[in-house]
Amino acid sequence: MKCKALSKKSITAIIAMVFVASTFIGCDGKSSSESTKTNTIKIVDMTHRNVKVPADIKSVLSISPPATMLTYMLAPDKLMGWNLKMTGKYIPDKYKKLPVVGGWYGTTKGNYEKYMSLKPDLIIDEGHNAVQADAVKKDTEEDQKNLGNIPVVGVTDTVTLANFPNYIRFVGKMLNESQQAEKLVAFYNKVINQAKSVAATIPDNQKVKVYYAEGSNGLQTAPAKSIHTQPIDICGGINVAQVALDKMGMVDVSPEQVLNWNPDVIIATDANFYKGIYSNPVWKGIKAVKNHKVYLVPSDPFNWYDRSPSVNIILGVPWTAKILYPDKFQNMDLNSLIKEFYTDFYHYNLTDSDVNKLLNTKQ
Secondary structure, eight states: OOOOOOOHHHHHHHHHHHHHHHHHOOTTSSOHHHHHHTOEEEEEOTTSOEEEEESSOOOEEESSHHHHHHHHHHOGGGBOOBSSOOOOSSSOHHHHTSOBOOOOBTTBOOOHHHHHHHOOSEEEEEOSSGGGHHHHHHHHHHHHHHTTTSOEEEEOOOSOGGGHHHHHHHHHHHTTOHHHHHHHHHHHHHHHHHHHHHHTTSOGGGOOEEEEEBSTTSOEEOOTTOGGGHHHHHTTOEEOOOOOOOTTSOEEOOHHHHHHHOOSEEEEOOHHHHHHGGGOTTTTTSHHHHTTOEEEOOOSSSOSSSSSOSGGGGGHHHHHHHHHOTTTTTTOOHHHHHHHHHHHHSOOOOOHHHHHHHHOOBO
16 A cells, blocks of 8 residues: 655644643653653652652752751752851852751751751651651651652661761762762771771870860860760770760850869860950969860761761871870871862862861961
């Protein structure tokens, strides 16, 4: 049978029909635009929930700072907003200017409508440690109900140094950023292994006693073995604050207690307290003050130690090592490590002057 030649009008009509079909009908019977949006994969989050997430995640929000910081380190162009206003210098302007979206952390309660209005591909819910997995699961399920169709993924153990490789790799894989995650894990392993290996050789009678001074008057602290002072433990220091841990990890102490502990080194988090400690008669009798061994934790763009104590504290480990045992860590090139970390994970290239400013924390 011979095929009749098609008229120009017929050909045009057929092409139009094919175009319409290819535009609106995907392989799953859905429109291509809808199919793209609903192209999902199933994952098991860190609370053991089954979640469907987009196969190609392009936009992310997190309910609290620890996961927000990790998202920034792994995939800055996918981060849609910060939980708190960014005021640091050492972060590119295009990221610093991302909107503040709030969140759920500490006693702060976020706004579901705000999160939904931004229409992220994914929202990360998080809990500080592994024992909170059930609680995080419950909270995540509640948040999922309030956030409609936006997938909510629960992550746990986001502030424990020992768990960072698992946490980093999980989020990296989910965001299709496994290569960047492995780079961060390699940096972590490099500094943690060196700190641990040297710390293991330090006899107990040679370990440095450290007081971690928080608050505007320096009379709040985090107890020994808390998540807020992990770099001290990793580097072989002795946290002198043998006091009970409270809910927020910050405990009030008296000047008499600090004097009795008589630390060799004081690590401070408040700039005003740090600036005034040597002229404050309350502190003049303490060994660390007498020997001018008081240090202010760098905190730009994120604190190297605490508040929030997440992957940002990896850099606090080599910094602490050099403060406590400069002679034992002579082979550790802190300046080089700082530049590497800021370039690879804060996406900002520091100058030598920038590094000096960050490290100028000893009066």
